[in-house]
Every structure is written in structure tokens, then in C-alpha cells.
Amino acid sequence: MDTLKVRDAKDVEEVVRAAIANEQPIEIIGHGSKRGIGHAMATNAVLDVSALNAVTSYEPNELIVTLQAGAPLDDVLSLIDAKNQQFAFEPVNTAPLLGTPVSGTIGGMIAAGLAGPRRIKAGGARDHLLGAHAVSGFGDSFKTGGKVVKNVTGYDLCKLLAGSWGTLSVMTEVTLKVMPKPEAERTLLLRGLDDAVANKAMTAALGSPFDVSGAAHLPKSMLRAKTEGLGDLGGEGEALTMLRLEGITASAAHRAGSLRELLAPFGTATLVEDMASAALWAAIRDVLPFAAGGTLGAWPVWRIVCPPASGAILGAQLARETGGDVIYDWGGGLIWAALPPKPDAHAPAVRAHANAVGGHATLIRAAEDVRREVDIFHPQAPGLAALSERVRASFDPKTILNRGRLRRSVGA
Numbered sequence: 001m002d003t004l005k006v007r008d009a010k011d012v013e014e015v016v017r018a019a020i021a022n023e024q025p026i027e028i029i030g031h032g033s034k035r036g037i038g039h040a041m042a043t044n045a046v047l048d049v050s051a052l053n054a055v056t057s058y059e060p061n062e063l064i065v066t067l068q069a070g071a072p073l074d075d076v077l078s079l080i081d082a083k084n085q086q087f088a089f090e091p092v093n094t095a096p097l098l099g100t101p102v103s104g105t106i107g108g109m110i111a112a113g114l115a116g117p118r119r120i121k122a123g124g125a126r127d128h129l130l131g132a133h134a135v136s137g138f139g140d141s142f143k144t145g146g147k148v149v150k151n152v153t154g155y156d157l158c159k160l161l162a163g164s165w166g167t168l169s170v171m172t173e174v175t176l177k178v179m180p181k182p183e184a185e186r187t188l189l190l191r192g193l194d195d196a197v198a199n200k201a202m203t204a205a206l207g208s209p210f211d212v213s214g215a216a217h218l219p220k221s222m223l224r225a226k227t228e229g230l231g232d233l234g235g236e237g238e239a240l241t242m243l244r245l246e247g248i249t250a251s252a253a254h255r256a257g258s259l260r261e262l263l264a265p266f267g268t269a270t271l272v273e274d275m276a277s278a279a280l281w282a283a284i285r286d287v288l289p290f291a292a293g294g295t296l297g298a299w300p301v302w303r304i305v306c307p308p309a310s311g312a313i314l315g316a317q318l319a320r321e322t323g324g325d326v327i328y329d330w331g332g333g334l335i336w337a338a339l340p341p342k343p344d345a346h347a348p349a350v351r352a353h354a355n356a357v358g359g360h361a362t363l364i365r366a367a368e369d370v371r372r373e374v375d376i377f378h379p380q381a382p383g384l385a386a387l388s389e390r391v392r393a394s395f396d397p398k399t400i401l402n403r404g405r406l407r408r409s410v411g412a
């Protein structure tokens, strides 16, 4: 397979135009860290954007950073961390889960659109993308959004590009909002709750005026007794419910006290602060309990998004029926499920449970033969599928970009 390493947007245009002329679809890669997600592509050339890795501009005072799409995620996080800033949507590092050596590029982060625990408060990746330069499947460069929040005119294509998995355009440069890091973080931990009670505790906390920025629950489980990232807090697979507060130190401490009182009917909450708290939330964000190198490393992993009020029932049923293990984030609205290996990765059960509550499920990790047999992305209702196809075709009529990534049938 040919690998075409591009140096600038002009190169990208040329590669895409040649691909159109030759009717040869291309696969877009940054570092290839998320190649294991989605279907094998019907492509015979790779468009590698990793050399587009410059920081175009960083204006900490304006809370804006503009980066070429191939900039390494880790480097960018270090760059903004040095100014005590962060991406408020907490990009998920999929490297531990997928067992890849690198955590990927900024373009890949946006294309996957995966957001961490703070999504319940700060929104997803798409909400922090202010602008992008990209090349469409026509081989034309275009620009959407701008450097300032209020300069968005016409269609907000940024909202489409985030989560498009490279099926709409090749992003060459993105402008993102950054946020100051909170001065302090405090996490309250409740132990031993079952899923339904934990869901009530998380709902109470999220409905309180204390500005909770993370609400996650690890059910009791013997499958991940000594889980990476949780240190001794995970105990011997004991259930752990965690609620995060962030902000200036005095405020976070005060709100932690008030939240503890509110949560008293659920038990006595213990407090974890700053570094230890950050390690806990990184473990939830990056799904470390299901890391490729851990006990459950060979199990397929699903990411199920559903209304938070349905999460506990869905997760508990799925775990019981399959003998699998689940983690809840977003107050129950996001379920990560590691299920025992099976040729269909338990897809019928997962889809049925997700559909029953109006949710959707993505198979994030599975063996290659399983990925050939199972729909990775949630099948859409016919009306929505037709709309998606029209959107996709308006960007890339010849299906030149990442053909077959989202749909098992396309190009297979």
C-alpha cells in the first residue's frame, strides 16, 4: 500500500484530486493510533498528515490555540499545561485501551470526537473546536469557523467535523478553545453502592448547586481487582462512586463539605485531593480498568451513550447477562462495557439494550475477525441514515475519504 506523506494543505489537495481522478479511495492517518476503531477500509493508499505538526499560534491570554492537524496530542497537552491551561473536554487517550504505543494527533482527537468525564459540564470536543481548515472529498480547501467564538457564520461545519471519523474531509489545521486549569480539585468517594443507588447519588450530586464536574461509578467486580490508575482506592474490586469538584481552593473545599452533607444518606464520603484525584479521573477518562495490558485486555469493549437515568439498569443487566464488567461515567450517561470474548462481541444484546432507551453503542475494541462481522458504529434509523448519507455525499461524493470506515457494507 502506498503511503503519501503530505507537507501542507496544497499536497493534501493534490493527493485527494489524484485519488478522485484514479477512483482510488484513501485512508487518512495521523499517527494511526485509532486505526483499530471502525471497519477495515476499502482503500489502497494512505494519506499521512503526521508531518503537518506545527503549532501555528498559541495565545494563552486569548485562550486559543491553532495547530496543524498532525500535531501530537501529548505534545500539545504539555504545551498548554506549561501555561496552566487545558482542553476542558478532557480528550480521551485511547492508547492504553487499544494497546497502541502513541496517543495520536490533534486531528484524530477531533475526528473521533471522544470526550472525557467533564463533558457533562463543559461539553464535547465539538464544542471546543472554534475553526478548521480542511480539504473536502472534492479536493478543495475550505475554512470553517474562525479564531473567535462570535465569528461563526453560516453553517457550523465544526460541529460536523468533530466525530466524522475522517469521512467528510481531511483536516489540516484546527483552532481550539483552551481553559485555565482549576486551582484545586476534590473528589468525594462513596463505597459499596450498587449501580441503582450509585445512579441516585450521582443524580443528586449533579442536580445540586455545587457544580459537580465529574460523576462516575465503578461497580463491585472481581474482574479488575487491582486496577491500574486507581492505586489502593479500588480495594479488592469494591464498588466506588466518585464525584468531582473543581475551582479555586476555598470554593472547592467548601462545596465538598456541602456535597458530603447532601450525600450523607448514601454513606460517609471520603475525600481525595488534587494529584490523587487527577489520577482517578484520568483512569476513568482513559478507561484504564479495561486497558489492553490488564486482566480484561483481550475482551471486546463497548462505549454506550444513553440517557443517564437509564444507565444503571442497562449496565447492570448487560453485566449480569454476559458476565461482563462495566464502568459508568457522565452520571450514568456513558457506559464502558468489557464483555467476555464472543464472535459477535454480544452485539445483539448491546444494541437491543441501547435501542430500548434511545441510546447508541460503538464497539471501540475488538479482535479483527469480530470487527469484520459486527457493525462497529450504531446502525441509524432509515431517516437519519439518509440524512447522514446526504451530508457525507455533499462533502465527498466519490467516497474517496476513509471509505468503509463507518459502514460494514460500503465498499466491502
Ligand SMILES: Cc1cc2nc3c(=O)[nH]c(=O)nc-3n(C[C@H](O)[C@H](O)[C@H](O)COP(=O)(O)OP(=O)(O)OC[C@H]3O[C@@H](n4cnc5c(N)ncnc54)[C@H](O)[C@@H]3O)c2cc1C
Pocket (backbone or CB within 6 Å): 112, 113, 114, 115, 124, 125, 126, 160, 162, 163, 164, 165, 167, 168, 305, 306, 307, 308, 333, 358, 359, 360, 361, 362, 377, 378, 379, 380, 388, 389, 391, 392, 406
Ligand atoms: C456522515 C456521517 C455518518 C455517521 N454515521 C454514523 C452511524 O451510522 N452510527 C454511528 O454510531 N455514528 C455515526 N457517525 C459518527 C458519529 O456522528 C460520531 O461518532 C459521534 O457523533 C461522535 O461524537 P461523540 O463521541 O462526541 O459522541 P457523543 O458525545 O457520545 O454524542 C454522540 C451522540 O449522542 C448523543 N448523546 C449524548 N449524550 C446523550 C444522552 N445522554 N442520551 C442520548 N443521546 C446522547 C449526542 O447528542 C450525539 O448526537 C457518523 C458521522 C458522520 C459524519
